[in-house]
Amino acid sequence: MAYFDAASTEPLHPRAREALVAALDAGWADPARLYGPARRARMLLEQAREEIAEVLGARPDEVSFTASGTQAVHLGVLGALAGRRRAGRRLVVSAVEHSSVLHAAGVHERDGGEVAPVGVGRTGMVDPAEFGAAVAAEGTALACLQSANHEVGTVQPVAEAAEACAAAGVPLLVDAAQTAGRLPVPAGWSVLTASAHKWGGPAGVGVLAVRKGTRWRSPLPEDDRERRRVPGFENVPAVVAAAAALRAMAAESAREGERLSALVDRIRSEVPRLVPDVEVIGDPVARVPHIVTFSCLYVEGEALLTELDRAGFAVSSGSSCTASTLRPSHVLEAMGVLTHGNVRVSLPRGASAADVDRFLALLPETVRRIREEAGVRS
DSSP states (O other), rough: OOOOOOOOOOOOHHHHHHHHEEEEESSSOTTOOOOOHHHHHHHHHHHHHHHHHHHOOOOGGGEEESSHHHHHHHHHHHHHHTTTTTOSEEEEETTOHHHHHHHHHHHHHHTTOOOEEOOOOOTTOOOHHHHHHHHSSEEEEEEEEEEEEETOOOOOOOOHHHHHHHHHHHHHEEEETTTTTTTTOOSOOOOEEEEGGTTOOTTTTTTEEOOOOOOOOOOOOOSGGGGTSOOOOOOOHHHHHHHHHHHHHHHHHHHHHHHHHHHHHHHHHHHHHHHEEEEEESSSSSSTTTEEEEETTTOOOHHHHHHHHHHHOBBOSSSSTGGTTTTHHHHHHHHHHHOEEEEEEEEOOOHHHHHHHHHHHHHHHHHHHHHHHTTOOO
């Protein structure tokens, strides 16, 4: 099987596996206690916190660990809104944010708050001027902008958005799930969220970073752990493994990112040449190195994924978090592009050129066969 779904989850990095096995023996105790094994667990936890903070451009005391990237987003959004309640009830989001941001926005709206979505162009990128105008509106408590889109790979203008937020005195939450460990973290954020399994760490570890000076109040009952931001017992071995994976991915990012980007460029150029009636989606330049998405006219995405799975390729269609709902992707709808027959290829570290060549050789006949079965002839 050629695994081409790294945007959903990156395979566990070998460094993470080594660190996890070692930490299962050394970091099992309660890091909040004072006896020897507990102090050892606390030391491992704080060392991992320092390493992750360094890669993300944060201070260690700004970083807390959650049970997932989704939980980090929920806590980040709702906590920042709670902390800024006196400033207003208006939340600005891009129309292509991850579903976790939009679900948190829905909770805010049901609680009487206002949600102001900012649209995107056909490449999936927000207009910095439009985003800045939305942020400057009276009563804006928080703005959210992902570092890069999870479905089409387009990198967002976070630096420009951060400048607009700073001028308006509005904190900016950046969901960095698709770029942490792959691209430098953009400056100017007030709240940052990420997910370890996206960078080759174990599932079950999210990161919530809240800048000093940012008003934030937990929407959950308080707990003494994780600086009162996240309740519950810390999974020290998993956090240690997450830190090891992030360090390794960041160290490899320049070389591996360039290699994967070249493979993605090959897919972007060859698919429309080899397959009729195909639209390649997302910005061709301002993009993450590992994601490419295209839509095939007259083809159901689920049918194409099934055939590719039989041929030995693991790819996804639409949003990785909503693919089972049979709803069109909100990202593709916001971009105004074809929402059916959609395929997202996201290459993990180590993806081979031979597998990409095999994919490109197989795709045209697979699409042709599905179209013929549907009564469509190219």
